[in-house]
Amino acid sequence: MKRLGIFSxxxxxxxxxxxxxxxxxxxxxxxxxxxxxxxNEGTTAGYFDNLDGDFSKNFAxxxxxxxxxxxxxxxxxxxxxxxxxxxxxxxxxxxxxxxxTGDANDPAVVDVRFKLWTCAPDxxxxxxxxxxxxxxxxxxxxxxxxxxxxxxxxxxxxxxxxMQDNIERGKNP
Numbered sequence: 001m002k003r004l005g006i007f008s009x010x011x012x013x014x015x016x017x018x019x020x021x022x023x024x025x026x027x028x029x030x031x032x033x034x035x036x037x038x039x040n041e042g043t044t045a046g047y048f049d050n051l052d053g054d055f056s057k058n059f060a061x062x063x064x065x066x067x068x069x070x071x072x073x074x075x076x077x078x079x080x081x082x083x084x085x086x087x088x089x090x091x092x093x094x095x096x097x098x099x100x101t102g103d104a105n106d107p108a109v110v111d112v113r114f115k116l117w118t119c120a121p122d123x124x125x126x127x128x129x130x131x132x133x134x135x136x137x138x139x140x141x142x143x144x145x146x147x148x149x150x151x152x153x154x155x156x157x158x159x160x161x162x163m164q165d166n167i168e169r170g171k172n173p
Contacts, residue, residue: 025053030114051063062163066167091118091119095115133149
């Protein structure tokens with residue numbers, strides 16, 4: 001009986017070793033951010049290229065509806081800035097950290113911190129730290145991002161709420 005218990009445990013260990021964590025989709029998005037800010041060529045992947053793989057069904061539906069109202073007449077994106085760095089300019093990302101906070105509730109919260117302005121001429125800008133919070137839920141047995149919050153003037157915003165506001169403005173100009 002004891003051998004069976006050890007054998008059963010040995011079978012389960014590989015499954016838990018490969019279990020997806022809430023940081024997985026966040027790391028993929030931050031890898032895109034790092035690549036985008038490493039080059040000015042504009043050939044890197046977009047944050048929403050894997051919309052159905054990294055984001056919740058609700059987030060994906062809201063984003064798709066939001067794309068009906070692009071920021072520019074000739075564009076296809078609803079944003080006129082980088083939604084991860086909250087900017088249009090910057091430097092390669094430095095001192096990037098991705099870490100879950102609290103317990104693994106659903107949604108789990110994953111904190112991200114990085115420096116965007118390390119190539120700026122002044123020390124104050126170079127030391128500025130951008131902060132994000134990703135809400136990560138489980139859908140279909142895998143973690144997906146349900147919202148992204150950016151710290152802006154001491155308050156946390158919501159990318160989903162921003163997209164919903166944009167949709168309402170687009171429907172009711």
